[in-house]
Structures are given as C-alpha cells and as structure tokens.
Amino acid sequence: MKVLVTGGAGYIGSHTCVELIKNGHEIVVVDNFANSHPKAIERVKAIVGKDFPFIEINICDTEALDKVCADHKPDCVIHFAGLKAVAESVSIPLNYYENNIVSTINLLRAMEKHGIKHLIFSSSATVYRADNEMPLTEDSTRGCTNPYGWTKYMCEQIITDAVKARGNCSAVLLRYFNPIGAHESGTIGEDPSGVPNNLLPYLSQTAVGKHKELPVTGADYDTPDGTGIRDYIHVSDLATGHVAAIEYATKVEGAHPFNLGTGKGTSVLEMIHTFEKVNGVKVPYRITDRRPGDSGVSYADPAKAHELLNWKAVKTPEEAYADTWRWQTNNPNGYQD
Numbered sequence: 001m002k003v004l005v006t007g008g009a010g011y012i013g014s015h016t017c018v019e020l021i022k023n024g025h026e027i028v029v030v031d032n033f034a035n036s037h038p039k040a041i042e043r044v045k046a047i048v049g050k051d052f053p054f055i056e057i058n059i060c061d062t063e064a065l066d067k068v069c070a071d072h073k074p075d076c077v078i079h080f081a082g083l084k085a086v087a088e089s090v091s092i093p094l095n096y097y098e099n100n101i102v103s104t105i106n107l108l109r110a111m112e113k114h115g116i117k118h119l120i121f122s123s124s125a126t127v128y129r130a131d132n133e134m135p136l137t138e139d140s141t142r143g144c145t146n147p148y149g150w151t152k153y154m155c156e157q158i159i160t161d162a163v164k165a166r167g168n169c170s171a172v173l174l175r176y177f178n179p180i181g182a183h184e185s186g187t188i189g190e191d192p193s194g195v196p197n198n199l200l201p202y203l204s205q206t207a208v209g210k211h212k213e214l215p216v217t218g219a220d221y222d223t224p225d226g227t228g229i230r231d232y233i234h235v236s237d238l239a240t241g242h243v244a245a246i247e248y249a250t251k252v253e254g255a256h257p258f259n260l261g262t263g264k265g266t267s268v269l270e271m272i273h274t275f276e277k278v279n280g281v282k283v284p285y286r287i288t289d290r291r292p293g294d295s296g297v298s299y300a301d302p303a304k305a306h307e308l309l310n311w312k313a314v315k316t317p318e319e320a321y322a323d324t325w326r327w328q329t330n331n332p333n334g335y336q337d
C-alpha cells in the first residue's frame with residue numbers, strides 16, 4: 001500500500017513511518033515543521049535504511065496538497081498533522097480550529113478528487129467526558145473541555161459525515177490514550193518545545209537536571225496513592241496500531257472509532273518510582289495543587305481494537321521508561337543537538 005503520512009515528522013508520525021516501512025508499505029511524508037524538525041525525517045531514514053519522498057507543505061494549502069496527491073497517487077492517508085497543546089488552544093483557539101479543521105476538510109476533498117479510499121485519523125481520549133465510568137469504551141459519552149479537544153471531536157464528525165456521503169470508502173478514528181516512550185534506537189522521540197506539559201517528558205527532563213523538581217499536580221484524588229491515573233501506551237505500540245488500522249480500513253466501509261490504550265492505569269507516583277528503578281536515577285518531586293480541569297482517572301477498554309484490529313499493546317512501562325531515558329540522555333536538547 002502507498003501511504004500518505006501527514007505530520008510524519010512529529011512524535012507519533014515518525015515512529016509510525018518506521019513501522020509502516022518495516023511492514024512493507026511505501027510512504028510519502030508531508031509536514032510543515034510547525035512542531036517538528038527535519039532531523040526526525042533523516043533519522044527515520046537511517047533507522048529503516050531506506051529513502052522515501054518528503055515534501056514540506058502546509059496541508060491547509062489546497063494546491064500544494066493536490067499536487068502531492070497527483071504526483072504520488074497514495075492509496076491511503078494517515079492524518080497526524082495538527083496542533084496539540086491544550087493550554088495554547090485555549091489562548092489561540094482560532095489557530096487551532098483553523099489548522100486542525102481546515103487541514104482535515106482539505107484532505108477529505110483531495111482524497112475524493114484523487115480516488116483515495118482510506119483514512120486513518122489521529123483522534124484522542126480527550127474526546128471522552130471526564131465523568132464517564134472507567135474503563136472508557138468507544139461508546140462512552142463524548143464531550144470536551146478545551147478547543148484542542150473540540151477540534152478532535154469535530155474532525156471525527158466531519159470525517160464520519162464525509163465518508164458516509166461519499167460511500168465505498170472508509171475511515172478509522174484512533175483515539176490515543178497517553179503516548180510515551182521513544183524508538184529503541186534512542187534516535188527519535190518526543191521533542192516538546194519549551195516547558196513540557198505532559199508528565200513523562202517533564203519527568204525525564206527533571207531526571208537529566210533541566211528542572212529542579214517535578215510538580216506532582218495533585219495527590220488528593222480518589223486513587224490508591226492520591227495521584228492521577230492514566231493509561232500510558234508506548235509510542236511504538238501506537239505505531240503498530242496504525243499498521244493494523246490500515247488493514248482493517250481496506251476491509252470495511254464507513255467510519256470506525258477505536259481506543260488505542262493498554263487497558264491499565266498507572267499513577268504519577270508509580271511512574272516516578274519505576275522510572276527511578278529502571279534507569280538508576282533520582283527524580284526529585286514536590287506535591288502541588290491539582291491542574292485546573294484535570295480528572296483523577298482515565299484508562300481505556302481496548303477490547304474492540306483487540307478483536308477487530310487484531311492489535312494489542314505489548315511493550316511494558318519499564319521498556320517505555322528505558323527508551324525515554326535513552327532518547328533523553330542521547331539528545332538532551334531534542335533534535336537541536
């Protein structure tokens with residue numbers, strides 16, 4: 001299959017490019033480096049030992065996207081491109097709605113024009129309301145608390161409607177839980193700009209000495225140790241989920257949501273202690289107030305993906321923490337080094 005990967009220089013996209021090539025797919029990658037670095041593409045090529053076309057475009061640019069589709073004639077698209085910082089989406093919502101929604105509509109039009117039948121979309125567990133019972137299934141109640149989340153919610157709806165109206169085509173909506181880890185080579189990984197918002201990048205930057213201590217944002221939740229519980233999934237497991245999703249997309253019609261998670265929750269303190277043990281480092285931390293809007297517990301029921309995608313997360317938290325540490329220590333300044 002020839003796969004057009006939008007946002008393929010990013011964190012999840014770069015790991016998925018590796019897995020696609022390993023599984024015999026041909027890839028064409030586009031990105032505008034809004035939140036990534038050209039080095040990620042070079043390093044993917046080094047890992048797989050293969051060249052592939054990369055085109056620097058903004059996929060909100062209709063003509064540029066049209067040209068890529070005409071030149072490369074993909075059979076399928078994986079759409080990672082998007083802005084993803086929750087707090088930033090609250091301060092500049094129109095940038096988020098414009099970038100994430102216009103790009104998706106553009107892509108759907110280009111796919112129809114060029115007869116591309118299958119789309120895999122990066123959605124998020126953030127589309128589920130915080131007051132659902134756990135674990136979250138694909139039928140749990142949806143609703144968001146910030147513009148970023150709403151862009152995912154709206155894109156899911158737009159894709160579902162577009163696929164239905166067009167007919168004889170399919171979309172897989174992958175709702176990722178909390179991606180962590182890095183490629184085992186230590187050459188590609190998450191490279192957050194500025195101070196990281198997410199737990200593991202902040203934790204590993206603290207372990208390497210970039211921050212004095214890790215704020216543990218809330219220890220009064222209704223959980224065994226009081227800290228927040230999430231479903232952390234290794235980014236390489238997420239990547240294999242996309243390969244499985246392509247196979248599924250070729251067999252079905254319509255739009256189908258799937259949770260990609262492990263089904264297991266880990267607390268903040270559990271993560272700190274296991275990370276320290278696995279990597280032989282200290283992570284200084286301090287309990288602080290809760291983050292506004294945070295929920296105590298969130299984890300997936302991944303049964304639908306097990307059954308229909310024939311996919312399971314297989315990597316352990318220990319592997320994810322070791323891989324993160326390898327990436328962090330080899331590249332203390334991310335791709336800037």
Ligand code: NAD
Nearest residue numbers: 007010011012031032033034035036058059081082122124
């Ligand atoms: P990322 O920022 O590392 O990757 C996104 C890539 O898209 C970046 O390389 C960026 O430069 C590119 N991009 C953005 N807008 C573009 C545009 N208009 N044209 C071309 N390229 C553009 O993020 P990621 O963590 O790899 O996430 C990939 C997708 O998964 C995103 O859609 C994100 O919202 C979604 N997601 C991420 C997480 C997470 O925690 N990382 C969780 C759930 C869902």
Ligand code: UD1
Nearest residue numbers: 086124126178197198199202215216217228229230268294
């Ligand atoms: C965040 C995003 C969500 C996104 C998800 C995965 C918010 C409100 N939500 O959710 O939209 O889909 O990341 O990218 O930002 N924590 C600390 N100290 C820190 C950072 C986090 O203790 O410095 C705690 C949090 O309270 C939480 C856990 O660690 O319990 C995980 O936090 P985080 O990595 O930000 O993920 P989410 O809260 O799930």
